[in-house]
Amino acid sequence: MKAPAPLEALTAALRRLPGVGAKSAQRFAYHLLQRDREGAARLAQALADAAARVRHCARCNTFTELEVCETCSSPRRDASLLCVVETPADQLTIEQTLSYRGMYFVLMGRLSPLDGVGPKQIGLDRLLARAADPALREVILATNFTQEGEATAHYIGEMMRARGLKVTRLARGVPVGSELEYVDPSTIAQALRDRRAVSEAVAGDRTDRSGARADHEGREDPGGSR
Numbered sequence: 001m002k003a004p005a006p007l008e009a010l011t012a013a014l015r016r017l018p019g020v021g022a023k024s025a026q027r028f029a030y031h032l033l034q035r036d037r038e039g040a041a042r043l044a045q046a047l048a049d050a051a052a053r054v055r056h057c058a059r060c061n062t063f064t065e066l067e068v069c070e071t072c073s074s075p076r077r078d079a080s081l082l083c084v085v086e087t088p089a090d091q092l093t094i095e096q097t098l099s100y101r102g103m104y105f106v107l108m109g110r111l112s113p114l115d116g117v118g119p120k121q122i123g124l125d126r127l128l129a130r131a132a133d134p135a136l137r138e139v140i141l142a143t144n145f146t147q148e149g150e151a152t153a154h155y156i157g158e159m160m161r162a163r164g165l166k167v168t169r170l171a172r173g174v175p176v177g178s179e180l181e182y183v184d185p186s187t188i189a190q191a192l193r194d195r196r197a198v199s200e201a202v203a204g205d206r207t208d209r210s211g212a213r214a215d216h217e218g219r220e221d222p223g224g225s226r
């Protein structure tokens with residue numbers, strides 16, 4: 001027995017999604033047609049709308065409905081800073097810290113030669129054009145700390161340095177609130193390599209922390225139960 005052509009087409013379309021195999025695609029299609037026709041209509045509408053209306057910002061490459069996104073056109077953002085991230089989700093994560101007021105460039109991926117993702121695929125020509133902005137002083141590399149993310153950061157860093165820009169990388173470090181003995185050695189090694197001079201503000205901060213630490217030690221079982 002052959003499935004109706006529209007059902008086959010739906011299953012084939014669902015299979016285009018990452019991680020969805022033949023069985024899952026079939027299950028989704030059956031579910032939509034058998035139990036959730038309204039959901040199917042909404043999904044179809046949302047897909048059509050998004051595909052028609054969402055585009056890439058002409059400046060930072062993130063998803064937007066506008067020619068230039070709100071972040072890029074905001075006069076309140078610091079145009080001297082450009083933070084390079086892999087995805088819009090990473091951008092959102094940094095935004096949620098409320099501690100960055102500069103601009104972004106979203107690669108929409110990372111260099112991955114084995115998967116055929118080269119400089120062109122992640123829009124490095126557009127990043128270069130963006131970096132020509134005379135207001136720009138510093139490029140912050142905030143790609144992931146994976147092998148590919150590091151390689152991407154290295155590649156872009158070299159490119160930006162060659163253009164006379166200051167290049168910084170997110171510091172890898174010891175998580176806030178953690179104790180050294182429970183942090184993995186490679187993170188400690190990296191934190192040591194990335195150590196920085198202690199400013200007065202940090203020194204003051206350290207006084208606070210040592211107070212907290214004494215309190216903590218006071219509570220701890222001296223026999224070291226852990």
Ligand SMILES: [Zn+2]
Nearest residue numbers: 057060069072
């Ligand atoms: Zn933008």
